[in-house]
Amino acid sequence: MTPLRLAPRAAALALTLALAACASSTMVDRGAYVADTRYHAQSADSRIRFLVMHYTEIDEAESIKVLTTEAVSAHYLVPADPPLQNGKPVVWQLVPESQRAWHAGVSEWQGTTELNAASIGIENVNAGPRDTPQGRVWAPWPPAQVDAIIRLAKDIVTRYGIPPTRVVAHSDIAPQRKTDPGPLFPWKQLYDAGVGAWPDDATVKADLAGRAPDSPVDVRGLQMKLARYGYDVATDGVLDERTRRVIAAFQMHFRPRDYSGTPDAETDAIAEALLDKYMPAQPGEPDITR
Template identity: 50%
Template sequence: MFRKYLAGALLALLAACGAPAPGALDIDRSIQAKSQNSRVEFIVLHYTSTGNEASLKILSQLNVSSHYLITNDPAPRVYQLVDESRRAWHAGVSEWFGRSDMNASSIGIEIVNHGREGGDWEPYTAAQTAVIGALLQDIIRRHQIKAINIVGHSDIAPQRKIDPGPLFPWKQLAQQGIGRWYDEARAQEYQREFLRDGLPDMAWVQRELQRAGYKVAHSGVLDKASRNVIAAFQMHYRPALYDGNPDAETLAILKALP
């Protein structure tokens, strides 16, 4: 009885003080601060490893999600499954340029593609590539995302992920001004230099991979983890061969990467 009396008295006191009821705050939003920008800093590209119907079900009903899903229909359909203001669960344990918890500041785009089946990779269709480019350009424009922060899942989680795979059209997108690419003429010069003078040691390779954004241990040893990072780099920038071997062409591209 006393508790009911006390609660009633408090409500009466709040009413007397003019306190608004919960949910009835009058917030003035007419003035916006000049010093602000988007919370979105990264875009992460994925493939779904399954077809349209299964991809939509998994990403909308299970314990994983993405902001967008692009189908592989002849005229690809784009689903927005999570509002850009909210966090989608697509990146998992990941890191880029020392930033972890990538879900908190990224937009995830899943593309319907089966990835690697029986040793062969499924290509992305021309229609999908056109839609991917248009969607990326729109997101980049609205959030002012830097080229270095448009990445694949394998770039930010090279120890456990290989999507969007070596057939993803990174170079074609870069030719449209989307994402980062390297100076090809300079890479050729560096490759000739490495073939003539020998390859840098692994300590140099690991430092350069970190400069490029990748998480890599500074062991000075070509261990399995370092090979995984090199393979992820190769799938992005030298997809013809992604064996994790730090050869002259790979290291020349790495050195030529801005």
């Protein structure tokens, strides 16, 4: 055979072997059957679309015990004083991110129910509230713990592309049952680090439009804004206890100095500013914030 005839045959043989090797590398033997993984559907996305923050209300040892032995779990547990390894804070990962953890319970956010199936849950060791004769006192968040929370949360939202309005409190997604992570949780610090949502002060001031911060507002209008932002709230204009709890959850997140659940102008302006920033009305769509 001449070299001219050998070259095409050699090339064909090499191509055949390459295709065979490629095909064999996509074959996954799962015992009872073999799965061929060479084709990939385009219509797919991540299970993880939300990040939910909690506090434990118990110490670290008890938190680990409860989260690993009882019918409740979270993907991560952040200690109050994280140890360092190579200068980096260490957190506990209790559940693989690919699996569901039981941290959210009955919940809803932006129309999605059963948040356990679509979120990562971060439990943070924090004592939560303590009632005293002078009123309710909330446990502080140590700087080292806040640093660890920010590092962990920033990594998660970056890897999964979680939008700012889907970084939420347990109290946001279950306002009738929960108050964690409480009014002292450092949401603004997280926002400054690139995690979660926060209103722009100038926009809040503009949306107040000269109103006194504590002046009353239309209840239905505020309900509609909170519902559009993500809360499970009625839009019937009735200021009942359920609506008050939703307003209180919103205030605890974005106006923690006063989370009484009273529908005032400042709360209304903050809701407007958040919608202006993250969910502006589309052309032809009525703007309920005005």
